[in-house]
Amino acid sequence: MDESRYPLFNKVRHDPDVKVYISEQNIAMKALGFTEHSQAHVKVVADRTAEILEELGDSDHTIDLALTAAWLHDIGNIVNRKDHSQSGAMMAFEILRGMQVPAEDVAKIICAIGNHDEGTGVPVSRISAALILADKSDVRRSRVQNEDFASFDIHDRVNYSVTQSQLKINKSHTAIKLKLEIDTKYGEIGEFLEIFMERMLLCRRAAAYLQMEFHLIINEQTLF
Numbered sequence: 001m002d003e004s005r006y007p008l009f010n011k012v013r014h015d016p017d018v019k020v021y022i023s024e025q026n027i028a029m030k031a032l033g034f035t036e037h038s039q040a041h042v043k044v045v046a047d048r049t050a051e052i053l054e055e056l057g058d059s060d061h062t063i064d065l066a067l068t069a070a071w072l073h074d075i076g077n078i079v080n081r082k083d084h085s086q087s088g089a090m091m092a093f094e095i096l097r098g099m100q101v102p103a104e105d106v107a108k109i110i111c112a113i114g115n116h117d118e119g120t121g122v123p124v125s126r127i128s129a130a131l132i133l134a135d136k137s138d139v140r141r142s143r144v145q146n147e148d149f150a151s152f153d154i155h156d157r158v159n160y161s162v163t164q165s166q167l168k169i170n171k172s173h174t175a176i177k178l179k180l181e182i183d184t185k186y187g188e189i190g191e192f193l194e195i196f197m198e199r200m201l202l203c204r205r206a207a208a209y210l211q212m213e214f215h216l217i218i219n220e221q222t223l224f
Contacts, residue, residue, distance in 0.1 A: 022039055065109050069128075182219055
């Protein structure tokens with residue numbers, strides 16, 4: 001990635017304190033039995049957020065802010081999983097103001113972080129919409145942190161069953177598609193829908209904000 005195009009993002013991702021917050025919040029998530037929320041997750045989310053906005057023609061500055069929001073979006077887990085989007089937004093506020101980031105940029109970043117999670121999140125900007133789509137589409141086998149297959153819960157089974165995951169915008173920019181390959185030996189499509197339906201509906205609202213349709217395709221079957 002060209003660091004000169006996204007100066008704030010590269011300053012934030014190399015910041016030693018931010019690295020600690022991301023590492024420590026994932027330790028907490030593992031202790032609570034959640035899937036991986038480490039730098040691997042935030043990198044997937046950052047990459048997908050940037051890809052969405054680059055494909056749609058947003059400015060480098062907007063993408064810089066979106067990448068920053070993506071990198072910081074889960075740091076609130078270090079406080080508590082409950083309402084982590086709001087606590088994460090407040091933590092991001094302190095970090096960014098400490099870096100003397102202009103208020104108008106801080107506002108856009110913390111708004112996206114505070115609105116990225118299902119239940120309370122709403123796509124209120126292009127940055128928040130892209131972040132929602134990138135975050136909620138990150139389902140993959142390598143996110144499972146439980147090493148005991150016999151004790152897998154539904155979240156472990158669903159993530160472990162996903163062997164391929166792609167999020168793509170069509171050439172006409174009218175639809176964004178999440179294509180998954182699920183190995184049904186490990187998890188059922190019905191289980192995926194049980195735990196991901198609220199997230200997929202939020203993705204639909206995020207896509208609509210970006211003037212696109214959202215489609216979920218599992219094992220070559222379009223579910224919506």
